[in-house]
Amino acid sequence: MLLTIDIGNSNITFGLYNGDKELQHHWRIKTDHGRLADEYGIIMLGLMRHEGLRFRQIRGVIIASVVPPLTQVFTKMVERFMEQSPLVVGAGVKTGVPIRYDSPRDVGADRICDAVAAFKMYGGPACVVDFGTATTFNAISAKGEYLGGAIAPGLGIASEALFSRTSKLPQVDLARPPRAIGTNTVHAMQSGLIFGYVGIVESMVARFKAELEGEVRVVGTGGLVRTIAKETNVIEFVNPWLTLEGLRLIWEMNQG
Secondary structure, three states: OOOEEEEEEOOOEEEEEOOOOEEEEEEEEEEEOOHHHHHHHHHHHHHHOOOOOOOHOOOOEEEEOHHHHHHHHHHHHHHOOOOOOOEEEEOOOOOOOOEEEOOOOOOOOHHHHHHHHHHHOOOOOOOEEEEOEEEEEEEOOOOOOOOEEEEOOOOOHHHHHHHOOOOOOOOOOOOOOOOOOOOOOHHHHHHHHHHHHHHHHHHHHHHHHOOOOOOOEEEOOOOOHHHHHHOOOOOEEEEOHHHHHHHHHHHHHHOO
16 A cells, blocks of 8 residues: 655645545644654554555555655654654655746645646646645646636635634634625634635636646645635636645656
8 A cells, every 4th residue: 555645734644545546534633833853754554554454565655745744754754653764755756747936945745745636637738726834826738738827815814813813713623614705703714724725726717827828627625625616617627635646756767
């Protein structure tokens, strides 16, 4: 089995692929910068045991990370608990995606994985919207090139900012309110967050389509993708585990 690990600022996602290249199991846990390799190993062990799985069944591990300190933590975890060295997406790793960014090293590994998977699964040109800690918009050309994108604060960040920077606004669930015009503070905040971000997505996708040539496929991914995707028709394909699919594809490119 192949273990894919996507280390983000807010969440860490794991995916296990079987020999038929199917995502058999997936998990999402909160990112904790203070945890040690042994602690993450015990968490991973518990998740796998719950599904009747063991570390010895894992034949390969690939990691994408935007949190450099945790990259080392997870490398140590894999080496100790799984007795192998993981492939870490970065310089020198084949991705099949030419990067047209001014500074290619500045592009997050998760954004590259999204581009690889989106182009392989849906073709190009494409716009990938990833709803994570940040909401990122990524442009892929008809030839499969990563052209660049846009980065906005994520829904979670926006919600926390409202709560922490104001005296009277409470913390709210990121859930759809009954209507756009909120008649209480909670619904008013939810309207601004959910429907406001729908507006951001629709506007940015329209701008990306205007700058890309051809029929642009729009792909949504990330932990909060379904919350926004069901409120708009601009997101054609919803794939919460797109980054894990990209990791699997990159793993395959680097074998042999």
